[in-house]
Amino acid sequence: MVNIRLQAQSTLAGTGAATVAVKYGGPMDVARQVLRSEGGIRGLFKGMVPTMAREVPGNAALFGVYEALKQLLAGGTDTSGLDRGSLLLAGGLAGAAYWLAVYPTDVVKSVIQIDDYKNPKFSGSIDAFRRISATEGFKGLYKGFGPAMARSVPANAACFLAYEMTRSALG
Template sequence: MGDVAKDLAAGTVGGVANLIVGHPFDTIKVKLQSQPTPAPGHLPKYAGAVDAVKQTIAAEGPRGLYKGMGAPLATVAAFNAVLFTVRGQMEALLRSEPGHPLTVKQQVVAGAGAGVAVSFLACPTELIKCRLQAQSALAEAAAASGVALPKGPIDVAKHVVREAGTKGLFKGLVPTMGREVPGNAVMFGVYEATKQYLAGGQDTSNLGRGSLILAGGLAGAAFWLSVYPTDVVKSVIQVDDYKKPRYSGSVDAFKKILAADGVKGLYKGFGPAMARSVPANAATFVAYEITRSALG
């Protein structure tokens, strides 16, 4: 099996692990990000992450925490295959000689390149996922227009295409790239730096699973710490109405979030995102490394 095929297989396994572990946290993050600013004197729909979990389970049962999972599950193979395969190919280009480990700086470059590639897959997938996860916030607008809310990923995709054409699936591409490119650069850089620190040098091949879990968890946390406000902008744009949008673009969304909620508005849902990042990314990297190693 060639290196590309190995990266494809290992990336897929890593992505599935990430999704199973992290999706409930992601659902709560999006619900908090997309809830509208309450009118003066009124309380927000969700008081916080714990309240969002309680309301979601009360209204939809535990399955509500996995709402929107169909879209990323259907594309997780392609997304993670591209992420790890492009990263692997960039590693090959940057490597001074076959088998020689890359420096942290080189891993940052490889991660950024992988981020560019996956943005075009992430954008439509994230749009469908976010619109499903945020349906409670969209319910009033749908009721007012007499339009029933879509019931699943395919239904959401059809609805978006009817509303805005195929290009509507790529709404929020700019902030998606603004998240994926620097986010993956930081994530892979931190992952490699942590592994080399724990190994005491560039040869990290003998690290145990505990070290990989630690490195993967720190890498995931670094991803969200570096790009979280961009993710908030992406989410509000992707759940915005197509015919009567509140935001004209990323800059407009950024300004309006600041005007309505201040800097804290750019960190709505930050708690669930960070709570998710450590176990989900630890699972991703460990699953990837174990699968890649098993394939030789």
Template sequence: MADVVKDLTSGTIGGAAQLIVGHPFDTIKVKLQSQPVPLPGQLPKYSGAMDAVKQTIAAEGARGLYKGMGAPLATVAAFNAVLFTVRGQMEALLRSEPGVPLTVQQQVICGAGAGVAVSFLACPTELIKCRLQAQSALSSSAATGAVKYGGPMDVARHVLRSEGGLRGLFKGLVPTLAREVPGNAAMFGVYEALKKTLAGGPDTSKLGRGSLIVAGGLAGASFWAFVYPTDVVKSVIQVDDYRNPKFSGSINAFKKIFATEGVKGLYKGFGPAMARSVPANAACFLAYEVTRSSLE
């Protein structure tokens, strides 16, 4: 129980650090992912990441970069507490003896298991976040019939009332699982491998903060590099119009994006996602490790 409490506390603090550092990048990522395909002869709403930043600040101020942060901030404690606690409990199950370091392969398994658990928290949270982040891009297309939301609770009320009740909040669960399970498997596996490399052996307890920042940042980048097209599919499904949907499911969304925009369409917003992943996950892992060590 003591280890559970430590992981809960450390995961919460790590998640808060990750969110504060990374949310503006995430907002731009979602805007680029969800903007409508321009009609023939027309330019897209955003020409790229920097253009999206400029337009967002011009229209909404700097606060626009933090739009949709309320939903993940409200659940960041639960999300990261579950992620690191499930991972910690799986570590305990796989460890042959107390205190024995796990192999990289075992950390991959722990990450995958944690990914399953957090998917059920991530899906409704990200649906609300994506709706808020994308509404300015979607509103430029009259064909979308986009709903204007006043905030996270307004999104939740609308979905519960008009989009199938509780089931509506879990729209996009399949691609969320397809992102979180392999993504977290890769992230925790890479994190462990890098820590052991930087430590020069299996004992990573003496690593300095600089090494933890490097390992955490690159581990976070591996998450997105491994599963990014799945995240694009998740985003477009979650912001798709309920009454007049463009996509019938995850596979259909993947096929349509690929058919109309090619491989490039499956990597819309990849630059902001990668730019976010390094500092945000570096902050998360550093905050987690420092907090966890202070509780020992």
């Protein structure tokens, strides 16, 4: 939740709008302000339901696709002989599968986390999903998808390759 607040602030400030005031001085300042004015510790967990709705199926897709692709590329269940290129490919495509599976949930999570505490636009995750869908259509649920995918594919490719190399080095 803290990073979403800082990202939203940076996005608004980066638009060139002269009226945008910087609200947070950093992660600890976000936490302090949320604790003080948004329901205490409960405020730090705002958006936990859509976060879990993203993480559980997203990680199932991530690891399931990764293992399935490794086996496909290896031609069987023994994937120990795969080269680095194959591991990078499997990891990158697994990262893409993660976001394809859950991106609308991430959009809902983000709007819930930056919603105004005292005058909220949304009554909850389902309301946010319905209202985004109704006002912006399918495209509204995929705002920012390109940059997320552009980050996810190489990041997951590198992460899975590093995991496999470390696992191999440790025996």
